[in-house]
Amino acid sequence: MNISRIKAIAFKEWREILRDRLFFTMAFVVPVMTLLVLGYGLSLDVEHIPFSVIDYDKSAMSRDYLHRFIDSRYFDFQGEAAGERELDDLLADSRIRFAIIVPPRFQEQLLSGRPVAVQSLIDGVFPYRTQVSKGYVAAINANFSAELLSRHIAQTRGIREEQAAALVAPVRLESRYLYNQAIRSRWSMSSGLIMLVLMFAPPFLTALGVVRERENGSIYNIYASTVSRGEFILGKLLPYIAISALNILILWWLVIELFGAPFKGSLLFFFPASLIFVVCTTGIGLLVSLLVRTQAAAALLTMVITFIPAMLFSGLLVPVESMDRATQIEAHLFPAVYYLNIVWGSFLKGLGWSALWGNVMSLLIYAAIIWTISLLGFHKRPRK
Amino acid sequence: MMGRRLLLWLDRMVAMTAKELKQLSRDPVLLIVIVYFFTVDIYVAGSGIQMDLKQAAIVVMDHDHSAASRDLIYRFRSPYFDLKGEISSEHEARELLDRGDVLAVLDIPADFQRDLMRGKSISVQMQVDASNATLGTLATTYAGQIVARFGQEQAEERLGLTEAQLQAVPVIQDRHRVYYNPNQTDPWFMSISELLTVITMLSLMLPAAAAVREKERGTIEQLAVSPLTPAQILFPKVLAMGMIILLGTAVSLFLVILPAFHLPIKGSLVLFFIVTALYVFATSGLGLFIATLSHNLGQVMMLVILIMMPLLLLSGAWTPPEAMPEALRIAMIFSPLSYFIEMGYGILLKGAGVAILWDSMLGLTLLGIVIFSFGVWRFKRQFN
Numbered sequence: 001m002n003i004s005r006i007k008a009i010a011f012k013e014w015r016e017i018l019r020d021r022l023f024f025t026m027a028f029v030v031p032v033m034t035l036l037v038l039g040y041g042l043s044l045d046v047e048h049i050p051f052s053v054i055d056y057d058k059s060a061m062s063r064d065y066l067h068r069f070i071d072s073r074y075f076d077f078q079g080e081a082a083g084e085r086e087l088d089d090l091l092a093d094s095r096i097r098f099a100i101i102v103p104p105r106f107q108e109q110l111l112s113g114r115p116v117a118v119q120s121l122i123d124g125v126f127p128y129r130t131q132v133s134k135g136y137v138a139a140i141n142a143n144f145s146a147e148l149l150s151r152h153i154a155q156t157r158g159i160r161e162e163q164a165a166a167l168v169a170p171v172r173l174e175s176r177y178l179y180n181q182a183i184r185s186r187w188s189m190s191s192g193l194i195m196l197v198l199m200f201a202p203p204f205l206t207a208l209g210v211v212r213e214r215e216n217g218s219i220y221n222i223y224a225s226t227v228s229r230g231e232f233i234l235g236k237l238l239p240y241i242a243i244s245a246l247n248i249l250i251l252w253w254l255v256i257e258l259f260g261a262p263f264k265g266s267l268l269f270f271f272p273a274s275l276i277f278v279v280c281t282t283g284i285g286l287l288v289s290l291l292v293r294t295q296a297a298a299a300l301l302t303m304v305i306t307f308i309p310a311m312l313f314s315g316l317l318v319p320v321e322s323m324d325r326a327t328q329i330e331a332h333l334f335p336a337v338y339y340l341n342i343v344w345g346s347f348l349k350g351l352g353w354s355a356l357w358g359n360v361m362s363l364l365i366y367a368a369i370i371w372t373i374s375l376l377g378f379h380k381r382p383r384k
Numbered sequence: 385m386m387g388r389r390l391l392l393w394l395d396r397m398v399a400m401t402a403k404e405l406k407q408l409s410r411d412p413v414l415l416i417v418i419v420y421f422f423t424v425d426i427y428v429a430g431s432g433i434q435m436d437l438k439q440a441a442i443v444v445m446d447h448d449h450s451a452a453s454r455d456l457i458y459r460f461r462s463p464y465f466d467l468k469g470e471i472s473s474e475h476e477a478r479e480l481l482d483r484g485d486v487l488a489v490l491d492i493p494a495d496f497q498r499d500l501m502r503g504k505s506i507s508v509q510m511q512v513d514a515s516n517a518t519l520g521t522l523a524t525t526y527a528g529q530i531v532a533r534f535g536q537e538q539a540e541e542r543l544g545l546t547e548a549q550l551q552a553v554p555v556i557q558d559r560h561r562v563y564y565n566p567n568q569t570d571p572w573f574m575s576i577s578e579l580l581t582v583i584t585m586l587s588l589m590l591p592a593a594a595a596v597r598e599k600e601r602g603t604i605e606q607l608a609v610s611p612l613t614p615a616q617i618l619f620p621k622v623l624a625m626g627m628i629i630l631l632g633t634a635v636s637l638f639l640v641i642l643p644a645f646h647l648p649i650k651g652s653l654v655l656f657f658i659v660t661a662l663y664v665f666a667t668s669g670l671g672l673f674i675a676t677l678s679h680n681l682g683q684v685m686m687l688v689i690l691i692m693m694p695l696l697l698l699s700g701a702w703t704p705p706e707a708m709p710e711a712l713r714i715a716m717i718f719s720p721l722s723y724f725i726e727m728g729y730g731i732l733l734k735g736a737g738v739a740i741l742w743d744s745m746l747g748l749t750l751l752g753i754v755i756f757s758f759g760v761w762r763f764k765r766q767f768n
Contacts, residue, residue, distance in 0.1 A: 022677075022678070022683055022686060022687070023686070025690075026686050026689075026690070029690065030689065030690065030693075033690070033693045033694075034693065036697070037693045037694065037696060037697040038697075040697060040708070040709070040712065041696060041697040041698075041701075041702060041703055041708075042702050042703060043703045043707050043708065044517065044518045044703075045517075045707065046707070047707065048706050048707065049706065050706050065556075076706065089740065091563055091734075092730065092734045092735070092736045092740050093730075093736070093740050093741075094704070094726060094729075094730070097704070097706070109554075110554040111554070112554075113553060113554050114554060115553065115554065115555045115556070115557050116554075116555075116556060116557065117556075117557040117559045118556050118557065118558065118559060119559045119560075119561065120558070120559070120560045120561070121560070121561050121563055122560055122561070122562045122563065123562075123563055123564060124562040124563055124564045124565030124566060124568055125564055125565060125573060125729050125733055125734070126573060126704060127565060127568035127569065127570045127572075127573050128436075128518070128568075128570075129704070129707075130562055130565070130568050131436065131522075131568055132521065132522075132525070134560060134562075135525040135529075137558065137560060138529070138558055139528070141556045141558045142532060144556055145555035145556045148554045148555060148556075149553055149554065149555055152553060152554050153543070163503070165505070166503055166504060166505040167503055167539060167542065167543060168539055169505070169532070169535050169536075169539065170500055170503065170504075170505060170506060170535050170538050170539055170542075171456075171500070171506050171507075171508055171531055171532075171534060171535035171538070172505065172506070172507045172508070172531070172535075173507070173508050173510055173524075173527055173528050173531040173532075174507045174508065174509050174510070175509075175510050175511075175512055175524045175527070175528075176509065176510070176511045176512065177512050177514035177520055177524075178481055178511055178512065178513055178514060178515075179513060179514055179515045180514035180515055180517055180520065181514070183514045183517045183520050183521055184517060185517035185518060186517075187517065188514075188515055188516050188517045188518070189517075192516075208682060212682070215682075294413060294681070294682070295680070295681065295682030295685075296413050296681040296682050296684075296685055297413050298682075299682060299685040299686070300413070300416075300417060300420075300685070304420070304425075308425075308428060312428070312429075315516075317518070319440070319487070319516065319519060321439060321440070321441055321466075341484060344484075344515040344516070345482075345484075348515040349482055349515060351482055355482055355483060
């Protein structure tokens, strides 16, 4: 290993990156853009659900009932519909996602102590949102029912209403949300996206950079030179690691400033840990570059083996424990799982080295393995 | 005279389209891309993400150890929860939550059973790890339902209500009907969303690749001296790639989505393919624009990613428009994908026809004409 040779190669690579304007833009624009697009685009907060009603009863009680939906911040009232045909059309046109139909004699039935079935129609196109909307409707109905019931029992049994209320609903669940008190999905998503971006952007750049050299044929200069393969790889990849290091800080800053996520941990732990992750993923890019010949193929293969696992098998959307056994093993073959623990631990949980050291060690081992494989796979004399 | 000119024009179109198809068939990278995205990618996306709580790890701190508390605890089980046992201290709870070993800790107060018997109102505490906001929300929703159900059964027992009497109390019975996707089958949503995204990506990439290839190989000079007009050169590229994309869509719909996910197609397939053709034509204008900016296939891919991101953000592919910030909702008017998504879900899942979707079709047509003319104009300028 000769430091000055490594420096020379790193400098050459840096100049090449600067000269290719499109490539340079990609290096900084794509990470930020991914964060913005997915951070804003993949909102999982279910609020402002547009809805419409039909009130066949038009009584004081039906109005009171409907106002629990209208006044809720989860729903966004779009006016009353004339008939059920109109509701169907509104749903089909996505103007509303939910409708509620209060039957005739709603008040009369309830006052005479009989149950009433209330029909609601929910748009099922977005399954997760449907599930959550169903929960909201059930909660509003249950609340209204509990009030009716306790009033009814207070009257029929001659006890006070508070007593009746305790009788009707004896157990309540009180939830405390740790780490993200207002359960803002934007906090989890934006910080989690740092993982996603650092999983695919560094290998993408690296693979393109290395393959470009081969496509241009300029790699033969390297083959013919006195540079050893270790020196070449190290020098070649240093600029990419430096770009990614800068990107770590940019993303970190954007997540805090733009998405308002708290950073409870320490940057002195988070930054080195992120750097190790970037070294891992850069290694993946190097590995890809050994397998393909053209830049186009390199871009595609990188996307396939990094983006999809980072999205699906990292715990970002579905927790690893909820996956079946085989998928769990698959998930642990990618470094994303370990780094996501570090990201969420540092941002939302305020954890440091003492709680997360296991994850850092896993990343270190991962980096060591992948760099060793790449180093062994790279030959200065390509076999015919 | 007119007739002969038309024949000549048609003859050239057919010849050029055939040439494009032949060239594509000789490009292994692009062929792999097309096959991969229309089959494997859509299958993985459709079967990968199931956004529901499954086997979430939970532990309890039971301060009561009574029959009642055990009854409640054992209700936390599959499919939503996985009871991991009991712990005794707050400290231990915090540690498990910090490490992410459990999603929630249930805390049952002392005297749970006694208070229940006396008809006092009790609250059961649950600490939830909300660093993943989605899971935090779902865990609370399901836990709330479990506790409410338990409370209701206890209440019925103590009030001495029989099934018959339950019919004679004033409550709201929740009768919800979920339209379009009654069981919230995630793969239906995910696979359609992915299919529409893949169509977008390929209708950007393939025409751009076809045009750039001429530049890369210098054959563009030959075309320039041929009697063909720029439109006669560009249009066959769009036509050939459009045919390939429609074919791929059919393959993916009939050979992947239908057999694997049992999607019930509600609307007219003819309408769906017409709309897809319209969309491919609209987006390929952007593809031609990409071709004017790049010199090789690698650059095409980078630019496709750069243009795809904002298109996706503004499309409503994952998040419906009502959940987006106001400014983004207005910007969606300029994203062709937003119309396509609306119509794609509308036709395939909702069974909507022209009567409901006419406004989206009109919007896409107008936007398509603008985008396509822009692309052709840019290309012509460079070509001459």
